[in-house]
Amino acid sequence: MIAIRILKAFSLFLLLFVLTLTACKSDTTPVAVAGTLRGPTQPATFTVVPSTQGEIIEYGAVAGANSLASAMAGLLRQVDQACGERPSVGQVFAVRGTTSVAVFFTVVDHAQANRQLAGLVIAVQAGSNDFEAGLVADTADRFAQTANPMMQQLFSKWTPGASSGGGSAGSSSNAPAAIGPVHVATAPDNSASVSVPAGWTVDPVSFDGGIILHGTNGELLGLNLSKEAVDPTSAFQKKMAAAHATQAVDLQNAMFYAYRGDPAKEFAPFMQAWLKSDGMGSTQLQVQTVQAMPGSQSARCASASGQLTPSGGGAVAFNADICAQNPNQYGYYTVVVSLSLLPVSLGNQDQAVVKAIILSYKPNQQVMSQEYQQALQMKEQQDQKDLAISQMVVNNIHQQGAAAMARINATEDSEARNDAGFDNYLLDQSVVNSGGVHTTMWNREANALVQSNPNKYQIVDTPNYWQGVDY
Numbered sequence: 001m002i003a004i005r006i007l008k009a010f011s012l013f014l015l016l017f018v019l020t021l022t023a024c025k026s027d028t029t030p031v032a033v034a035g036t037l038r039g040p041t042q043p044a045t046f047t048v049v050p051s052t053q054g055e056i057i058e059y060g061a062v063a064g065a066n067s068l069a070s071a072m073a074g075l076l077r078q079v080d081q082a083c084g085e086r087p088s089v090g091q092v093f094a095v096r097g098t099t100s101v102a103v104f105f106t107v108v109d110h111a112q113a114n115r116q117l118a119g120l121v122i123a124v125q126a127g128s129n130d131f132e133a134g135l136v137a138d139t140a141d142r143f144a145q146t147a148n149p150m151m152q153q154l155f156s157k158w159t160p161g162a163s164s165g166g167g168s169a170g171s172s173s174n175a176p177a178a179i180g181p182v183h184v185a186t187a188p189d190n191s192a193s194v195s196v197p198a199g200w201t202v203d204p205v206s207f208d209g210g211i212i213l214h215g216t217n218g219e220l221l222g223l224n225l226s227k228e229a230v231d232p233t234s235a236f237q238k239k240m241a242a243a244h245a246t247q248a249v250d251l252q253n254a255m256f257y258a259y260r261g262d263p264a265k266e267f268a269p270f271m272q273a274w275l276k277s278d279g280m281g282s283t284q285l286q287v288q289t290v291q292a293m294p295g296s297q298s299a300r301c302a303s304a305s306g307q308l309t310p311s312g313g314g315a316v317a318f319n320a321d322i323c324a325q326n327p328n329q330y331g332y333y334t335v336v337v338s339l340s341l342l343p344v345s346l347g348n349q350d351q352a353v354v355k356a357i358i359l360s361y362k363p364n365q366q367v368m369s370q371e372y373q374q375a376l377q378m379k380e381q382q383d384q385k386d387l388a389i390s391q392m393v394v395n396n397i398h399q400q401g402a403a404a405m406a407r408i409n410a411t412e413d414s415e416a417r418n419d420a421g422f423d424n425y426l427l428d429q430s431v432v433n434s435g436g437v438h439t440t441m442w443n444r445e446a447n448a449l450v451q452s453n454p455n456k457y458q459i460v461d462t463p464n465y466w467q468g469v470d471y
Contacts, residue, residue: 046058046059046060046078047059047060047157047158049153049154049157051150051153052146054138054139054142055136055137055138055146055150056117056119056135056136056137056138057134057135057136057150057153057154058134058135059132059133059134059135059154059157059158060132060133061126061130061131061132062074062075062123062131062132062133065131065133066129066131067131068100068101068123068124068125068131069092069101069123070131071123071124071131071132071133072092072101072103072121072123072133074133075121075123075133075135076089076105076121079105079107079119079135079137080107082109082111083107083108083109083110083111083112083117084109084110084111085107085108085109085110086107087105087106087107088105088106088107089103089104089105090103090104090105090291090292091103091291091292093289093291100122100123100124100125100160101122101123102120102121102122102123103120103121104118104119104120104291104292104293105118105119105120105121106118106119106140107119115139116139116140116141117137117138117139117140118137118138118139118140118143119135119136119137119138119143120135120136120137120147121133121134121135122134122135124160126160132158132160134154134158136150136151136154138150144293144299144301144323147293148361152359155359156359181197181198182195182196182197182198182356182360183195183196183198184196185200185201185202185211185213186202187202187206187207187209187210187211188202188204188206188207189206189207189208189367190364190367191207191208191209191210191363191364191367192206192209192210192211192223192224192361192362192363192364193211193361193362193364194211194213194223194357194360194361194362195356195357195360196213196357196360197216197353199215199216200213200214200215200216200357201213201214208226209224209226209363209364210222210223210224210225210226211223211224211361212225213357215350215353217343217346217350218314218316218343218346219340219341219342219343219346219350219353219354220316220340220341221339221340221341221354221357221358222337222338222339222340223338223358223361224336224338224361224363225336225337225338225339226334226335226336226337227253227254227255227274227277227334227335227336227337228253228254228255228332228334229254229255229256229257229259229273229324229327229332229333229334229335230254230255230256230257230331230332230333231257231258231259231327231331231332231333232256232258232331233258233331234327234329234330234331235331236329236330236331237330237331253277253278254277255273255274255276255277255335256273256277257269257270257273259324259327259333261300261326262292262300262302263292263300263301263302263322263323263324264290264291264292264300264302264304267287267290267302267304267322268285268287270322270324271285271287271304271320271322272285274322274335274337275308280310280311283308283309283310283311284308284309285306285307285308286306286307286308287304287305287306288304288305288306288307289304289305289306290302290303290304291303291304293321293323298325298326299323299324299325299326300323300324300326301321301322301323301324302321302322303319303320303321303322304319304320304322305317305318305319305320306318307344308341314343314344314345315343315344316341316342316343316344317341317342317343317344318339318340318341318342319339319340320337320338320339320340321337321338321339322335322336322337323335323336324336340354342354413467416467416471417462417463417465417471418462419471420462420465420470420471421461421462421465424440428442428443429441429442429443429446430442430443430446430447430459430460431459431460431465431470432446432449432450432457432458432459432460433457433458433459433460434449434456434457435456438460438465438466438469438470440470446459
């Protein structure tokens with residue numbers, strides 16, 4: 001375990017978008033709840049879905065809208081009026097297979113103690129002259145975790161076009177029951193469950209709120225999959241490599257990637273690194289659409305769709321959401337991915353199935369909380385190990401430097417002694433030890449002293465010269 005998996009319950013909503021936007025008919029009447037964008041004096045033209053304190057879920061027809069753009073603008077103007085600031089919006093993207101578009105936004109809610117909001121607006125053409133819009137929003141540091149539950153609540157109530165005959169309750173694309181008999185499949189650690197049709201199975205490696213499902217026609221659906229990642233270009237990792245030090249963590253299945261903080265801009269190589277860590281290194285990846293998603297100060301998120309072709313396999317259409325933490329001081333970070341891989345040969349026939357499975361996803365908060373606490377303890381232990389390794393690497397570098405300097409000094413000293421000895425040879429001189437005192441004198445005088453009293457006077461050879469006296 002490298003880092004706390006704080007990105008669990010990661011947003012799956014863009015997978016929903018690329019599949020369908022139809023849901024159950026709304027039986028909710030407009031009400032005022034905590035967190036709504038409307039003030040007490042504004043008309044309740046939109047239906048507000050009751051939600052957790054601080055969350056905002058609204059939908060309804062946009063009066064006067066004659067296009068998707070004007071419907072989206074109408075709802076964003078409502079955000080402007082309620083918050084006292086024009087929201088900053090991302091790039092508008094079309095929702096494949098539907099008559100709808102969506103955009104992420106951020107805004108400072110001055111009416112609510114200047115809280116930082118992040119959200120998503122969806123505009124739908126429900127009829128020839130019927131344009132509707134929905135919105136989910138929460139504080140910016142929570143949006144990545146609450147977006148999926150809010151989207152599930154939104155589409156459990158909102159059926160675009162229902163009011164004008166464009167939709168109805170019990171539509172064949174709304175609920176798991178519409179795809180035939182289903183059963184509950186649970187992750188091996190009981191951290192999450194989903195409802196799946198007969199023949200769909202859970203991969204045994206599913207854990208920690210993540211779940212991997214295999215379909216009967218080669219489909220693969222992975223929800224909330226987390227992976228440890230390493231930035232090999234970080235200062236700590238470079239020191240480790242230079243010192244040939246052993247890692248204190250198990251990096252056997254880790255993802256190695258020099259993450260630079262924007263998964264939307266680097267989605268293709270980022271996803272390739274993820275696939276490589278799962279043994280799919282030669283996968284061909286074609287990204288068709290990519291969109292940044294609101295994250296938090298410590299994590300960034302993106303969503304993309306396209307096509308990939310595994311080595312020796314057939315082409316599959318993919319939809320993937322990625323959230324990545326910022327690497328810590330040791331170059332470690334956590335990546336969470338939710339994705340669907342559907343064989344291209346199936347066309348659109350599995351869209352309702354995948355949508356129903358995603359909507360049925362339920363994390364077991366008790367189990368995940370326990371795993372979170374275990375991860376927290378492991379992270380603290382890991383930080384201590386990383387710190388110890390870092391200190392060991394620094395000490396080794398210092399020791400190697402000191403040893404190298406000692407060798408240099410010893411070499412220079414030896415050369416200086418030899419130079420002094422050679423100079424004495426050329427000058428016909430010798431070093432004489434006289435009662436513990438070294439004196440350099442002419443050879444004739446030195447020899448005479450030694451012969452007169454060999455117990456008191458001795459000739460000093462070159463290796464025994466004294467530094468600072470004889471050389």
